[in-house]
Structure formats: structure tokens, C-alpha cells
Amino acid sequence: MRNQILVLGSILLFITGGIACEKMLPKAPADDEILDGPIEGLTPEQHQLFLRGDVAFNDEIFTTATGLGPLFVATSCGTCHAGDGKGHPFTTLTRFGQTDNTGNHFLQLGGPQLQQRAMPGFLPEQIPAGATFSRFTPPANTGLGLLDAVPDATLLSLADEKDADGDGISGRPNWIARPAYTTLRPGTIERNGKYIGRFGKKAAVYDLMQQTANAYSQDIGISSTYEHYDTYTGQEIDPEISNQTVLDVVFYLKTLKAPVQRNQSDATVNKGQQLFANIGCDKCHAPTLSTGPSSIAALANKTFHPYTDLLLHDMGSGLDDGYTEGSATTPEWRTPALWGLGLSKKSQGGQYFLLHDGRAKSIEEAILLHSGEGQQSKTYFQQLTAEEKNALIRFLESL
Amino acid sequence: MKKIIPFFILALILTSAAIAQIDPSLLRRFPKDTTKPTMNMDAVYNRPFLQVGKLPVALGGYVEANYQYLSEDGISEGHQFQMRRLTLFVASTIYKRIKFLSEIEFEDGTKEINIEFASVDIELAPLLNVRGGVIMNPIGAFNQNHDGPKWEFVDRPISATQMLPATWSNVGFGLYGKKYTDNWVYAYEVYLTNGFDDKIIANSENKTFLPASKENKDRFEESFNGSPLFTGKIAVRNRKIGELGLSYMGGIYNKYQEDGLTLDKKRRVNVYAIDFNTTIAKTNTYINGEWAWVNVDVPDTYTEQFGRKQQGGFIDFVQPVLKRPMFGFENAVLNAAVRLEYVDWNxxxxxxxxxxxADDVFSIVPAISWRPTAQTVIRFNYRYNWQRDILGNPPSKLAGFQFGFSTYF
Structure with missing residues (x-):
């Protein structure tokens, strides 16, 4: 009888002790410690769309059987954007063949993007002789829907192409040709048949539909109704992905939440925030933007804090790779959003790979690589005390 | 392959009908203490069978089902009840030293139906047996010795099923034999079979994944590339110390030519494994482990997502705590156990x-198992996994509770 009680006791202790003890199950990370998850305010129907896009983006792995390649960079969307965060040099994109606003002169030789990987039996692409190139580290995906919903007029109001205020900062939009399959956003402003691009390192992408269709084509070698040319043969081929899947991914990207700032009440962080403004970082890394109308109610008329103006700025010769897109010049780069910066290491394998090509291994190094329109702020940063520099970096890490 | 299954089921039904019409006293059960260590290569025959009178056919099988509640990074799929496996064995002594044994497995209900083993064994001498048919490649120990009721854990080892492709069966032929001395048994197995295909580096797991080749059901009918897969194992067992096995499996995995046209160079997959088991006499602690290394010739121009080298294994410690009659079961045993697992896929x-x-996983599984008889086990497991992605980002943590049974019948 004693034995039987012992057996039953062991079993019951194991089961009830375990099930009752939530501590034995892993906790969900805090909302401000991760980048993935939907924006607040979606309807149950929109949650279903979000989940469909989440699966297509993070779980769908392409193989030869499902259309991968034959030339490619990555086998899935999630490969380049682990946890929806910034990417790793392992999946850095290489673009080549354009030096000015006359367009890419290497399109017939595989431009604009290098597919450096290939299915067995195929030779990967090489950068053609004479082509300049630039490497792009995959960006974080979060908050893209909010950035997409900022009216063009807001971006133009932030621009100062002729530096009329004399502060040395002269942001301007990248005026680009818009693919026919994109949808004009409310209040779109057109100039000579060109539109304001806002996504990509050079702001050469109009919206998330173009971004998604391009990425399937150029990164994974998946043709779609929208981008139907095979990157290997250059020939028009059947779609290898359904329109619905592309639309699901676009919805997912639009409705990913914005990164949540951490340690907002920390005195050092607050001091760093003040210094960020004092030394003029906020002239390009605009702290606050607002959305206009949107077909997704959760995105409409929201104020948010991305720390970007979505405009092009000349960053000097040090960051001039000799390659460009749209109407941007080669040293011009779109101001990257700084939100989520402090979580980058969690998606980049434990260390920072910052700036457009991941060359900066710390926030301080990234600041010190600014020149051109960022020169003045860099100089001010160099003049800060060690304590002040630390406060500024603590603030940037809180984003 | 699919055509065989209805015949097998029909034979089983007919046999069952015959059983129903005969005197039950003619049914002879050959229970075996399947928890007692024998050599891993003997596992297919070291099973309890039911024989009808003098019919030369014996039947058996096992079933396992479980409940689990797992949570990954705070998100759970809730309470899950799973019918993991129903496996049926049919064995027959065709002549004195000619045997046939088959094993058909229904996994996850009827989601997967596989012939895992269906071989004819001809003993020419103890050291020289010929085996042909669907064989289980003797890589490591678990692939051959995988019956649920033999294990104290609800899940199969990660390294054995997610790196090595257990249960990995192929059509082929080979030889095996054993040599006995006073305290020692020496054994060998060598087989040539159909093998892997290029799914091992082109699959939805986004990693080099040998089990992806199990999706190719055509391998029971034709080789993917016409190149045989060699599998060989040597093992030695000392009655007092335990068993040690060394095994190798290798061959060309890709389709390098078709219709006489060259498609690619020949690319090999090589797998090396070591396995051991022992029982510490003083404490009666049973220790069982396996470690394997995988090398795959992945094209340099392919993605690093798919690893060229993998390694991983597991070690189980099983400690009988109580061994006495319980609830009317004369030989009941209560065990405490723990499994440690690690796999590096890249x-x-x-x-x-x-x-x-990175792309690795570490797991610890403490367990309590209760065996009312040697053929039946009721298991309570707690699992905790730390899994990192290829970049080595903070690991996803999966943990939870599993309860289930597994029994021969």
C-alpha cells in the first residue's frame, strides 16, 4: 500500500506540480523586447490576415519545387529578417549598375541586384566588369505601415532641398517611376510623372507592394503577377506565387507593430534624448511623424516616433559607394529609422551591423562614419564628454 | 509500396478471423522482457509476439498515445492529445533458418503509413546471414531499436529523428552476423540500399535535413540517382559492461546525371555514429546514448543556410526507484529518468x-516512468528546449509537460 501511494504521489506531484507551476513554462518576452507582433487596434478579421502573412513571411521556405531561384539570395523572407529585425551580413544584398539619375545601364547584365547564390548545377551571378555596386544590409520590418501612411505633403514639408534655412541639412525626396501595380496613396504628389519613394536604403521604392514583389523576385527568384521576369533568363515566366500570398505579406508588413521604446523614465536616457536634439541629430532623424488616412483604421491618423524624415541626405564621400537608385546621387541615403535600434543585436546574431552595409559594429562607430550633411552633428558628438556620449547612446539603445 | 498495404491489412483481418474461430488455448503468447538489454541489431526480433497454434506466423505490435501541453516563448497551442503510433508486426519462420519479419507503422493517426521493415533473413551460418527487402539502415542505435515501449520518454530523441532520419528504411540487401565468446558478442552488419536525394539540402526546414528524404516514397521502387547507399556497423557487447557500436552510412545524394547528361558533380553525404549502452550493476542505472556526425557536400555557390557539417546526440539515464508488486502487477517498476540532447544542424x-x-538545440527531459509490466510503460515527461536560429540570436525556449503510454500488444 505504501508503494502504491508512493507511485501515485510521484505521478500526481509531477503532473500537478508541473501544470500548476507556470514558472516551469517559458514566459513570453516583454512587448518592448521584441519586434514582431501586430499593431494595436486590428479587427479579428485583420488578425487572420496578419497571421496568414506571418506564415507566408516567416514560415514559407522556397525550394526548387516551389520556384526558388535558380539564382537567389535567400530561401525565405524570414531568412533576411530574423524576428522582423535588421539582417546579418550573411544575407546582405548587393546592387550594381547605376551611377546617376539616367538609370541602370546594367539591366541586361543582371542588374540591379546580384543573386550571389544558385541552385546546384547553376552558376551564380557575378558583378559585371565596370559596374559600381553597393551592399545593403536587410532592414527591420517593423512599423512600415505607419511610414507608408505618412502623407507625401508631410515629407515635402520636411524637405529643404536648397538648404534655405542654412543649417547644412538639405533633405529631399527621391522622385521615382512608380510600377503600375502599386496603388496611389491618398494625397499622392506627382512631379513630371515621378512619385516620392520612401522605402529602401535609397528611398527608391514607392510602397510595400513594390517592396514585396521586388523582394520575391530579386531576393528569392520567385516570379509573381507583379514582377514576372525570371532573374536568371530574363524571360517572362508564369507566376510562382499567388497574388493572395503577396497581398497577405503586404498586409503583414503594413500591420507589424512599431517598436516600443524602453527605459523611457530613465534619467540617463532622457538626458541622451535631449543631447540628440541639441547636437542636431533630429534634423534628419525626425522623432515624430503622423499618418494620414488609411484603409486600415489602426494605421489612420496616428502619431508615432520613427526617428526618420524618409528623405535623402548627402552623407559625404565616406559613404559614397558609387551606386544609386532613382534620382538619388551616389552619396545620398535615405535617413534610416532609428526605432528598434536597441533591439538590433537580437536579430543580428548578438552584435551590431549598422549603416547601409553593416560596416559599423557599434552605435558610436556609426555616428562617427557620418559626414556630408551629418558632419556638423558628428563634430558636436565628438565634443561631448564621455558621460554625455554614454547618455546619447543609452537613449539610442532605448529606441 | 501502397499496393502492399491493403494486402497486409487483408492478411491481418483474415488472420484475426481465424483467431476468432479457434480455441483460445491455442494462442501462445511469447512475452519478452523488452527492457532487458540485447544487442541493438536484434531489436526487430526482440519483441513480444502472439502465435496461433502451430501456424508459422506470429503477430505483434505496439501502440502509443499521449497528452502534452507545451509552450514556446509564452505561446502555447494548448492541450493536445496525440495518437503518435500504431505499429503492426508480422513474423514468420519460413524454414528453420529462413525468417521473415515486417513492421508497418501508422503515424499520427493515418497521416503517415510506412513499411518500416519487411525483410527475409537467411542464416547460412551465425556469422553469415543474408538479409533482403526493406531494411532499417543500422546507423546509430535508435534507428533499429526504436519501439516506443522500450523508452521512458514520450518524444523520440531529436538527434535521431531531426538530424539522423529515424526511422530510416530502404530497399536493399546485405549481410550480418554475430560471434559469441564467453562474455563477449561481436557483430557486424553491411547493406547496400537505395538512399538519399537532393531534398536533404532543398526542404521546407531551411536547413540540411536528412529526414527530408523520407518524403520520397519512390525510394522503395527506384533509386533517386542510381547510386547505392552503403551502411555498415560493427558492435561489441560484453555481458557485464555493455554494448558499443560504430556505424557509417554514406553515398551520393544528388542527381548528377539524367538520360546520360551531366547535371552536377557527384555529391556525397557521410554519416558516422557511435552508440553505447550499459547498466551500472551497483545502482542498476541504465545509460544509453548515441552521437552522430553528418557531412554533406553542399555546393559552394549554394546558401550557408544549409550546413555542410552537423553533429548531435542524446544520453538517457534511467534509474529504477521501485521494483516490486504494485496495483496487482507483480513485476512493476517505477523509474526516474533524464535525457540530455543536443543537435547542431550547421x-x-x-x-x-x-x-x-548557430542553428542548434539543447534539451533536457526529466521523466518518471511506471512499468506495470516490461511491455508497457506509462510516462510523465517535462521537456525544456533552447533552440537558436542560424545567426545565434537569443534562443526560443520551449517547455511543457507530456504524459502518455506505450505498450506492446
Whole structure:
């Protein structure tokens, strides 16, 4: 009888002790410690769309059987954007063949993007002789829907192409040709048949539909109704992905939440925030933007804090790779959003790979690589005390 | 292959009908203490069978089902009840030293139906047996010795099923034999079979994944590339110390030519494994482990996502705590056990940074098992996994509770 009680006791202790003890199950990370998850305010129907896009983006792995390649960079969307965060040099994109606003002169030789990987039996692409190139580290995906919903007029109001205020900062939009399959956003402003691009390192992408269709084509070698040319043969081929899947991914990207700032009440962080403004970082890394109308109610008329103006700025010769897109010049780069910066290491394998090509291994190094329109702020940063520099970096890490 | 299954089921039904019409006293059950260590290569025959009178056919099988509640990074799929396996054995002594044994497995209900083993064994001498048919490649120990009721854990080892492709069966032929001395048994097995295909580096797991080749059901009918897969194992067992096995499996995995046209160079997959088991006499602690290394010739121009080298294994410690009659079961045993597991699916460094590629998992599984008889086990497991992605980002943590049974019938 004693034995039987012992057996039953062991079993019951194991089961009830375990099930009752939530501590034995892993906790969900805090909302401000991760980048993935939907924006607040979606309807149950929109949650279903979000989940469909989440699966297509993070779980769908392409193989030869499902259309991968034959030339490619990555086998899935999630490969380049682990946890929806910034990417790793392992999946850095290489673009080549354009030096000015006359367009890419290497399109017939595989431009604009290098597919450096290939299915067995195929030779990967090489950068053609004479082509300049630039490497792009995959960006974080979060908050893209909010950035997409900022009216063009807001971006133009932030621009100062002729530096009329004399502060040395002269942001301007990248005026680009818009693919026919994109949808004009409310209040779109057109100039000579060109539109304001806002996504990509050079702001050469109009919206998330173009971004998604391009990425399937150029990164994974998946043709779609929208981008139907095979990157290997250059020939028009059947779609290898359904329109619905592309639309699901676009919805997912639009409705990913914005990164949540951490340690907002920390005195050092607050001091760093003040210094960020004092030394003029906020002239390009605009702290606050607002959305206009949107077909997704959760995105409409929201104020948010991305720390970007979505405009092009000349960053000097040090960051001039000799390659460009749209109407941007080669040293011009779109101001990257700084939100989520402090979580980058969690998606980049434990260390920072910052700036457009991941060359900066710390926030301080990234600041010190600014020149051109960022020169003045860099100089001010160099003049800060060690304590002040630390406060500024603590603030940037809180984003 | 699919055509065989209805015949097998029909034979089983007919046999069952015959059983129903005969005197039950003619049914002879050959129970075996399947928890007692024998050599891993004997596992297919070291099972309890039911024989009808003098019919030369014996039947058996096992079933396992479980409940689990797992949570990954705070998100759970809730309470899950699972019918993991129903496996049926049919064995027959065709002549004195000619045997046939088959094993058909229904996994996850009827989601997967596989012939895992269906071989004819002809004993020419103890050291020279010929085996042909669907064989289980003797890589490591678990692939051959995988019956649920033999294990104290609800899940099969990660390294055995997610790195090595257990249960990995193929059509082929080979030889095996054993040599006995006073305290020692020496054994060998060598087989040539159909083998892997290029799914091992082109699959939805986004990693080099040998089990992806199990999706190719055509391998029971034709080789993917016409090149045989060699599997060989040597093992030695001492009655007092335990068993040690060394095994190798290798061959060409890709389709390098078709219709006489060259498609690619020949690319090999090589797998090396070591397995051991022992029982510490003083404490009666049973220790069982396996470690394997996988090398795959992945094209340099392919993605580093798919590892060139993998390694991993598991070690189980099973400690009988109570061994006495319980609830009317004369030989009941209560065990405490723990399993430690590790798999690195991509051992190497990134070309771009020189830093280590992660893509690994570590797992610990404490368990309590109760065996009312040697053929039946009721298991309570707690599992905790730490799994890192290829970049080595903070690991996803999966943990939870599993309860289930597994029994021969």
C-alpha cells in the first residue's frame, strides 16, 4: 500500500506540480523586447490576415519545387529578417549598375541586384566588369505601415532641398517611376510623372507592394503577377506565387507593430534624448511623424516616433559607394529609422551591423562614419564628454 | 509500396478471423522482457509476439498515445492529445533458418503509413546471414531499436529523428552476423540500399535535413540517382559492461546525371555514429546514448543556410526507484529518468563575418516512468528546449509537460 501511494504521489506531484507551476513554462518576452507582433487596434478579421502573412513571411521556405531561384539570395523572407529585425551580413544584398539619375545601364547584365547564390548545377551571378555596386544590409520590418501612411505633403514639408534655412541639412525626396501595380496613396504628389519613394536604403521604392514583389523576385527568384521576369533568363515566366500570398505579406508588413521604446523614465536616457536634439541629430532623424488616412483604421491618423524624415541626405564621400537608385546621387541615403535600434543585436546574431552595409559594429562607430550633411552633428558628438556620449547612446539603445 | 498495404491489412483481418474461430488455448503468447538489454541489431526480433497454434506466423505490435501541453516563448497551442503510433508486426519462420519479419507503422493517426521493415533473413551460418527487402539502415542505435515501449520518454530523441532520419528504411540487401565468446558478442552488419536525394539540402526546414528524404516514397521502387547507399556497423557487447557500436552510412545524394547528361558533380553525404549502452550493476542505472556526425557536400555557390557539417546526440539515464508488486502487477517498476540532447544542424562559420553559425538545440527531459509490466510503460515527461536560429540570436525556449503510454500488444 505504501508503494502504491508512493507511485501515485510521484505521478500526481509531477503532473500537478508541473501544470500548476507556470514558472516551469517559458514566459513570453516583454512587448518592448521584441519586434514582431501586430499593431494595436486590428479587427479579428485583420488578425487572420496578419497571421496568414506571418506564415507566408516567416514560415514559407522556397525550394526548387516551389520556384526558388535558380539564382537567389535567400530561401525565405524570414531568412533576411530574423524576428522582423535588421539582417546579418550573411544575407546582405548587393546592387550594381547605376551611377546617376539616367538609370541602370546594367539591366541586361543582371542588374540591379546580384543573386550571389544558385541552385546546384547553376552558376551564380557575378558583378559585371565596370559596374559600381553597393551592399545593403536587410532592414527591420517593423512599423512600415505607419511610414507608408505618412502623407507625401508631410515629407515635402520636411524637405529643404536648397538648404534655405542654412543649417547644412538639405533633405529631399527621391522622385521615382512608380510600377503600375502599386496603388496611389491618398494625397499622392506627382512631379513630371515621378512619385516620392520612401522605402529602401535609397528611398527608391514607392510602397510595400513594390517592396514585396521586388523582394520575391530579386531576393528569392520567385516570379509573381507583379514582377514576372525570371532573374536568371530574363524571360517572362508564369507566376510562382499567388497574388493572395503577396497581398497577405503586404498586409503583414503594413500591420507589424512599431517598436516600443524602453527605459523611457530613465534619467540617463532622457538626458541622451535631449543631447540628440541639441547636437542636431533630429534634423534628419525626425522623432515624430503622423499618418494620414488609411484603409486600415489602426494605421489612420496616428502619431508615432520613427526617428526618420524618409528623405535623402548627402552623407559625404565616406559613404559614397558609387551606386544609386532613382534620382538619388551616389552619396545620398535615405535617413534610416532609428526605432528598434536597441533591439538590433537580437536579430543580428548578438552584435551590431549598422549603416547601409553593416560596416559599423557599434552605435558610436556609426555616428562617427557620418559626414556630408551629418558632419556638423558628428563634430558636436565628438565634443561631448564621455558621460554625455554614454547618455546619447543609452537613449539610442532605448529606441 | 501502397499496393502492399491493403494486402497486409487483408492478411491481418483474415488472420484475426481465424483467431476468432479457434480455441483460445491455442494462442501462445511469447512475452519478452523488452527492457532487458540485447544487442541493438536484434531489436526487430526482440519483441513480444502472439502465435496461433502451430501456424508459422506470429503477430505483434505496439501502440502509443499521449497528452502534452507545451509552450514556446509564452505561446502555447494548448492541450493536445496525440495518437503518435500504431505499429503492426508480422513474423514468420519460413524454414528453420529462413525468417521473415515486417513492421508497418501508422503515424499520427493515418497521416503517415510506412513499411518500416519487411525483410527475409537467411542464416547460412551465425556469422553469415543474408538479409533482403526493406531494411532499417543500422546507423546509430535508435534507428533499429526504436519501439516506443522500450523508452521512458514520450518524444523520440531529436538527434535521431531531426538530424539522423529515424526511422530510416530502404530497399536493399546485405549481410550480418554475430560471434559469441564467453562474455563477449561481436557483430557486424553491411547493406547496400537505395538512399538519399537532393531534398536533404532543398526542404521546407531551411536547413540540411536528412529526414527530408523520407518524403520520397519512390525510394522503395527506384533509386533517386542510381547510386547505392552503403551502411555498415560493427558492435561489441560484453555481458557485464555493455554494448558499443560504430556505424557509417554514406553515398551520393544528388542527381548528377539524367538520360546520360551531366547535371552536377557527384555529391556525397557521410554519416558516422557511435552508440553505447550499459547498466551500472551497483545502482542498476541504465545509460544509453548515441552521437552522430553528418557531412554533406553542399555546393559552394549554394546558401550557408544549409550546413555542410552537423553533429548531435542524446544520453538517457534511467534509474529504477521501485521494483516490486504494485496495483496487482507483480513485476512493476517505477523509474526516474533524464535525457540530455543536443543537435547542431550547421557546424561552421559565416563566410561574411567568420563568426560561428548557430542553428542548434539543447534539451533536457526529466521523466518518471511506471512499468506495470516490461511491455508497457506509462510516462510523465517535462521537456525544456533552447533552440537558436542560424545567426545565434537569443534562443526560443520551449517547455511543457507530456504524459502518455506505450505498450506492446
Amino acid at each position: 557546424k561552421g562559420t559565416f563566410k561574411s563575418t567568420g563568426s560561428s553559425i
